[in-house]
Amino acid sequence: MAKAANLSRSDLDSSSGSDLSVSSRTSNRSLRVVEKERRRNEAGDPFLLSLKYFSKVEAGTPRIGNDVLERHLVQVERVGLSRGLPPEAISVMLDYAMSLRTGGKICVRVLKFLIPATVVPQEAVVQAVAWLCVSKIAISTQVLFLRWLLTVFDMIDSKDNLRAIYGFIFHFVTEENLSPYICHLLYLLTRRESVRPFRVRKLLDLQTKMGRQPFLLHLLSLYKVFCPELVTLALPSQMRSGFKNHNSMWKAALSAVQKRNNSQVSSDISLTLGVKHKTNSRKRKYHHLEVPSLSSSVQRNSPFSSSRKVFPLEQLHTFPQLLDNLHRIELPSQMGSLLGSNLSLCYLDYVQDDSAFLRLNFWLGHALHEEFLFCSSRDGGSGSSSEALHLLNRLLSTQHFLQEGFSSTEGFLYKFLNVWDGSLLRPQILGLLSDIPVVPSSCINQLLFEPLVQLFFTSTLFFKCSVIDCLNNMLLKWLTWHSVYALEDGLDISLHSHTPMNMSLSGFMDSVVELVRFVGRLAAVGLQLEGCHSLLLSFILDFYETVCDMFLKYGLPLVVMPPVGVFYPALFATDPVSVDRLGYIMYRYKNNLISAKCQQKETKAFHISRQTYREFNHYLSFMVSCLWNSKMFLPGMAIEVDQELLSLSKVAKPWTSFDLIHHPAFLGYALDFHHKVSENFYWDWYLEFLFSQGFQGLQQFVQSSITRRSVAGTNDQGQGDRQPTNS
Numbered sequence: 001m002a003k004a005a006n007l008s009r010s011d012l013d014s015s016s017g018s019d020l021s022v023s024s025r026t027s028n029r030s031l032r033v034v035e036k037e038r039r040r041n042e043a044g045d046p047f048l049l050s051l052k053y054f055s056k057v058e059a060g061t062p063r064i065g066n067d068v069l070e071r072h073l074v075q076v077e078r079v080g081l082s083r084g085l086p087p088e089a090i091s092v093m094l095d096y097a098m099s100l101r102t103g104g105k106i107c108v109r110v111l112k113f114l115i116p117a118t119v120v121p122q123e124a125v126v127q128a129v130a131w132l133c134v135s136k137i138a139i140s141t142q143v144l145f146l147r148w149l150l151t152v153f154d155m156i157d158s159k160d161n162l163r164a165i166y167g168f169i170f171h172f173v174t175e176e177n178l179s180p181y182i183c184h185l186l187y188l189l190t191r192r193e194s195v196r197p198f199r200v201r202k203l204l205d206l207q208t209k210m211g212r213q214p215f216l217l218h219l220l221s222l223y224k225v226f227c228p229e230l231v232t233l234a235l236p237s238q239m240r241s242g243f244k245n246h247n248s249m250w251k252a253a254l255s256a257v258q259k260r261n262n263s264q265v266s267s268d269i270s271l272t273l274g275v276k277h278k279t280n281s282r283k284r285k286y287h288h289l290e291v292p293s294l295s296s297s298v299q300r301n302s303p304f305s306s307s308r309k310v311f312p313l314e315q316l317h318t319f320p321q322l323l324d325n326l327h328r329i330e331l332p333s334q335m336g337s338l339l340g341s342n343l344s345l346c347y348l349d350y351v352q353d354d355s356a357f358l359r360l361n362f363w364l365g366h367a368l369h370e371e372f373l374f375c376s377s378r379d380g381g382s383g384s385s386s387e388a389l390h391l392l393n394r395l396l397s398t399q400h401f402l403q404e405g406f407s408s409t410e411g412f413l414y415k416f417l418n419v420w421d422g423s424l425l426r427p428q429i430l431g432l433l434s435d436i437p438v439v440p441s442s443c444i445n446q447l448l449f450e451p452l453v454q455l456f457f458t459s460t461l462f463f464k465c466s467v468i469d470c471l472n473n474m475l476l477k478w479l480t481w482h483s484v485y486a487l488e489d490g491l492d493i494s495l496h497s498h499t500p501m502n503m504s505l506s507g508f509m510d511s512v513v514e515l516v517r518f519v520g521r522l523a524a525v526g527l528q529l530e531g532c533h534s535l536l537l538s539f540i541l542d543f544y545e546t547v548c549d550m551f552l553k554y555g556l557p558l559v560v561m562p563p564v565g566v567f568y569p570a571l572f573a574t575d576p577v578s579v580d581r582l583g584y585i586m587y588r589y590k591n592n593l594i595s596a597k598c599q600q601k602e603t604k605a606f607h608i609s610r611q612t613y614r615e616f617n618h619y620l621s622f623m624v625s626c627l628w629n630s631k632m633f634l635p636g637m638a639i640e641v642d643q644e645l646l647s648l649s650k651v652a653k654p655w656t657s658f659d660l661i662h663h664p665a666f667l668g669y670a671l672d673f674h675h676k677v678s679e680n681f682y683w684d685w686y687l688e689f690l691f692s693q694g695f696q697g698l699q700q701f702v703q704s705s706i707t708r709r710s711v712a713g714t715n716d717q718g719q720g721d722r723q724p725t726n727s
Contacts, residue, residue, distance in 0.1 A: 084117030098131035146181035365408035392428035417451035524565025557606035584697025
């Protein structure tokens, strides 16, 4: 039995070992089959063979007469220009080119067809920069490499290691031929920790040596944002674009590759590489106005994304996602893509990254100033351009969402107004104009008023109304900013440009006064040109409804009365709505002046001029005498007409021509009321009838400005309770 048992166990062990041996042989056979298949594929794929060749080619390999090298080079070049190169191929070819194993001419050729299909490995770029430091590469080839790097910058899968060698890259800033490209690259890589005193000194020395070059000033402006105590140089508030696009060599190929592969990588090229169908027209078109699609430069399935747990922007769809991933989101290098997502704008507003706002302003400045401005003014661009319309509408939506404007938009508008015809994209331009921040009174006339005057007086009625509405919205936003940002010692208005403009309260008030008086001049002349058109008058009264409440509603110790060219046309208007709105405006002026006078006596912190009180009292007394007391055209009134001239008009009792009964705006209501009450025309009943028609502004004016007293048995149209009169 024991022997049988031993035999059984021996047989079992032998059987088990035999099974394992068979399994091992089967596994090894499968691995050999897979490896054989891989080698067969490599042998059958000329592209993979070419990559293998370039990864192993040795330094000093001759170029001239080398048919093998040329054959493999043509093979990779064909793939690169048609489908783009995968990340592994980018690494191999970039290392081969920058190491100069077969000379500098081959390096130039490789860089020209180095078109990424998806992303560019960060390590490949770092290795290339290392070769830049140690190899004897010609300056022209170094420039070409930097241009390529700036073109594909947003396709690099990560920037951490690049920022780690910031100092090595900064070393090249002293090279005069490389400096514009190095400054651009540093601008994209700079973070707060990158700013060092010795680097600031180096840039200032270069600025002294090379002059105020735009690329140096832009990099210094970014340094000043991070460390204002280090950069004491006074930088201009408005600078032209300091960095140019360097993608002309790779433009068409990159666009074709992205279209073919349906790439989701967002980059600079998605902004500037829209290849248009060729036309017979040689006019420059809107190539650079497309808003890039929102996408992270780190791909969803990339190892870098998994290791750092970066949350791609394109996956951000809900506000809870934003809250859960606030510290995992990385802003894209192509900041223009943020204009397409309100959630991304929320994140941008939350992080308050100064460099991000500067980069966004740079992108906008290029798209608007460098492209749109020049296309529309110089090359006859059409206002129907869908790209231009889409960009401006998106920009308007962004500024309304953030409730603030961008400095690049402001600079663009100041220049564009000088060449604008008043019709090109009018709603969008005026909408952007209404978002500009407070302009100092010393330059508001040159920047804003002079261009608008020329357009206003030579334009249509509709354009005049649009301009008045635009300036009214501008004033509303200025007053709102004041009520939000006003401080005890002054006014601090910080825009999304993150270039705070510190302005004292008196400086802010000067700007507001200039704006209100400018609109008053436009309104007075505009009403004369358009024959006191009721539509234009309506927009003007909208503006003065804002002006009359500046003290009580917005806390600004300022009262500015309308000019006579606005007051009298509104008082003598033929439509009752205008007269009613004038009554409301005078009612609000009175409340503001009374409150200002009381507060002025208590605190003595501000002063309303006596001239303002005199103007208001003059308007008030004339309005009461005209509408209520029937003393029009009488001696001593503001408007006097010679009695002989009045007699020639053959108008009975001309002094009653503009009271509430005979005023052209209310005559129809008086007749209607007369038909309803038969013979007797009771004044109090007539007032109640008018007020019941919706003239609330007139009612508030009468109740606040007229002291009514009962005088029995009189038909005098004075300040009393009117008695029945014969019609």
